[in-house]
Amino acid sequence: MGSFRVKGKVKALEGDNAVAEAMRQINPDVVAAYPITPQTEIVMTFSEFVADGLVDTEFIAVESEHAALSACIGAAAAGARTMTATCGPGLALMWEMLWIASGWRLPIVMAVVNRAFSSPLNILCSHDDSMGSRDAGWIQLYAETQQEAYDNTIQAVRIAEHPDVLLPVMTCLDGFVLSHTLEPVEVLPDEEVRKFIGVYIPVYPLINIEHPVTYGACAFSDYYFEHKRPLWEAMGKAAKVVADIGREYGNLTGRYYGLVDAYRLDDAEIAIVILGATAGATRVAVEKMRQHGIKAGMLRLRCFRPFPAEEVAEMLRGKKAVAVLERVAFFGAEVAPVFLDVATALYLRGIHTQLVNYIYGLGGRDTTPEQICTVFQDLADIARTGKAGPIFRYLGLRD
Amino acid sequence: MATATEKAKINLKEISNQEDKLAPGHRLCTGCAESIIVRQVLHAISDPVIVASPTGCLEVSTGVFPFTAWRVPWIHNAFENVASTIAGVETAYRSLVKQGKVKDKGIKFVVFAGDGATYDIGFQWLSGVLERGHRILYVCLNNEAYMNTGIQRSGATPKGTWTTTTPVGKVFLGKQENRKDLTTIVAAHNIPYVAQVAPHAWRDLMTKVKKAVACDGPSFLNAIAPCPRGWRYDPKDTIALSKLAAETCVWPLYEVDHGIWRLNNKPAEKKPVVEWLKAQGRFAHLLRPGNEVLVDEFQQAVDRDWEKLQRLCECPS
DSSP states (O other), X not given: OOOOOOOOEEEEEEHHHHHHHHHHHHOOSEEEEOOOTTTHHHXXXXXXXXXXXXXXXXXXXXSSHHHHHHHHHHHHHHTOOEEEEEOHHHHHHTXXXXXXXXXXXXXXXXXXXXXXOSSSOOOSOOSHXXXXXXXXXXXXXXXXXXXXXXXXXXXXXXXXXXXXXXXXXXXXXXXXXXXXXXXXEEEOOHHHHHHHHOOXXXXXXXXOXXXXXXXXXXXXXXXXXXXXXXXXXXHHHHHHHHHHHHHHHHHHHXXXXXXXXXXXXXXXXXXXEEOSTTHHHHHHHHHHHHHTTOOEEEEEESEEESOOXXXXXXXXXXXXXXXXXEOOOOOSSSSOHHHXXXXXXXXXXXOOOEEEEEEEOGGGOOOXXXXXXXXXXXXXXXXXXXXXXOSEEEESOOO | OOOXXXXXXXXXXXXXXXXXXXXXXXXXXXXXXXXXXXXXXXXXXOSOEXXXXXXXXXXXXXXXXXXXXXXXXXXOOOSSOHHHHHHHHHHHHHHHHHTTSSOOOOOEEEXXXXXXXXXXXXXXXXXXXXXXXXXXXXEEEEOSSBTTTTSBOOTTSOTTOOOSSSOBOSSOBSOOSOOOOHHHHHXXXXXXXXXXXXXXXXXXXXXXXXXXXXXXXXXXXXXXXXXXXXXXOOGGGHHHHHHHHHHTTSSOXXXXXXXXXXXXXXXXXXXXXXXHHHTOGGGGGGGSTXXXXXXXXXXXXXXXXXXXHHHHHHOOO
C-alpha cells in the first residue's frame, strides 16, 4: 500500500467521546455495555448514535459489566464484530470472563477508562484495573492523549482480528485525565475508518447452522494444557502486528504508533519509564531537565501486553539510572508490575542499569512536571554516586 | 391468547424418525431426567436451534473435549451467565440478519440450565435478559439441588430436604428454608410465555415448547428433573417420580400465556405428599417416628401453593 495521508476533521473531544466517535465509525455489529464512571460518556454517546440510527449496531444495555462481557462473548462467538467499554470495578466484575474471551480467541475490543479500586471508594484514575488483568490474555494499549485513545480504538479492531493474533484488546485511557478533558482530536472520514478496519470474517461462527461447532467444552489434565499454549504463541506474534498496524495507520494519518514511544531517549543518561497520560507531564519535565543540562529522557509503553521486552531493553541499554513510574496500588511484591517486566527484560539481556520504582498519582492525585523533575534529580544523584538507595518510593504522597 | 402453533399436533411417529440433536453416548447418569427433557424439547422445535448451557451436569456430561454430544451449535460460557451469553448470540444473529450479512434461517435460541444456574447464581443475568425481551427459550432442568458438585442445597430445594449442605444432624433436619417460587418470579417479568413442565407429560411439555418458541420474546419453562443420585431412588423410577410430582401437586403443570394463568393438568385425586416423600431417600428422615409434624408442614406448604395457583388460574385478569 502506498503512503498517503488522509486529512481528518479536528474536533474538540473529551476522551470518552473520542472513543465513542471511533466506535461509531467502526460500526460494530454488537455492543453490550454497562455505564460506570468515568466510562459512562462512552455508553451515553454511543446510545445516542444508536438512537439516531447512525450505526447498524445492536446495542444491549445490560444490567452489569459481567453481563456485558458475557453477552459480548456470546455475540463474538456467534460471529459478530463486538465492542464494549468499562473501568475499575466493572473490569473487576468481568474478571472471570476475561479469560474465557481470550481462551476462545475472540477479537473483542474493550475500552478501559482506568479507575482506582476501592477501598476507599474512588472514581478517579489509578491503573489498578487494567494492571490487575494484565495476564488475562488480552492485548493492552495505553493512550497518552485523547487523540491516541481515538487512534488506538480503530487500530485495536485490526490487531484483534488479525489472523496471527485473534485476541481481545483493551484500549486503556486514564480516567478523567483523558476521559473528561477536552482536547483537539483529528477524526478521520468515516469511509477511511471503514476501509482501514475492513470486513470482519469470523473463523468459527456459532450461527453457522450447516457446520455446528461446540464452544466451551471442558478439558481436563489430558487436554487443558494444550489449549493454553496457542495463547502464548498468539501473544508472541501480536507484538509485530501491533507495530505493523501502527505503521500502516501512520501511513494513512501521519500519526505513527509503535510498541513504545521514546522521547529524547537516544542520548539520555537517565530515563523514566511510564505509561498513560502522565507521559505528557514527563515530556515537560524532560525539557526542563534538558534546560539545566541534564540528559533526561522518557520511554513510554504504549503496548504493555504483549510486553515489548526487546524494545525496552535495547532502548534502556547504557542508561545510568532508570525510574519506572506506576499508578497502581499492588501489594506484596518488592516492586510494582511494570518494574517487574522492565527489570526482567534488562536482566535477561545482561543489562545492569540502576532501577528505581515510584508509585504516583493514586486515586486521581495530580502529578506535576515539577514532581517528575524531582525524580530526574534523584536519578541524576544515582547516576553520579552509583548508589540506588531504596528501590521502592512514593511520589506526591503526604507524610 | 392462542397462537397458531398451539394446536400443532405432536406426532409421535414423526418424532421417532427424527435424529436426536443430543447424541447418545453422553455421560449423564443412568436414569437422569435431563437428557429426556432436552430431547423432548429439541424434537418439538422444527427450526434450526442454537443451544446454550451453563456449567452444570448437562454441560460436563455432553461437552468433554475432544468429544461433543451436540449435533447442533452449542455454547457453554460459565456457570452464572448463560442467559447473557445466549442473549449475545441472539443479538449477534439479529444484527447480522438485519444488516443482510447472513440469511435469516429462523434460528431458535434455547438454554438448558440447572436450578443452581437459574434460581441462584445466574438469577440476575436471567432477570436482565427477560426484562430486555431477547427472543430465547430458557429451560430450567430443575433437580432441586446442585447435583453436579455433589447434592448441595439450592434455592429450589424444598424445606426439610436432605442435601450435603443441609445434612440431617442432631439439631437441624435438612434444609430449614422454603424453596423459591421461581416460575412465578419469572412470570412477574411479564414475558410472553412461562410454564411448568415435567418429562412424564411429554405431550404437554412439547406443546408448551411449540408455544414458547412461537413467541416474539422470551419464554421460560421450569422442568422438574428427577435425579436418582441426589433424590436417592432407583434410576428406573425417574418417569414415575415425575408423574408423582404432578399428582401430589408438588410440581403442578401450568402455564402463563401472555398473562393468562392456566392449569394444564388438574389431578382428579390429589395424592398425599407422603407418597412423594417415601419414594425418595432424601426425605427418609421426615418419615421417622416423631417427625410427623415435618410431614404435615411439607403437606401444608404444598397445599398453600396449590391453593394460590388455583386462585391465579381462576382469575386470569
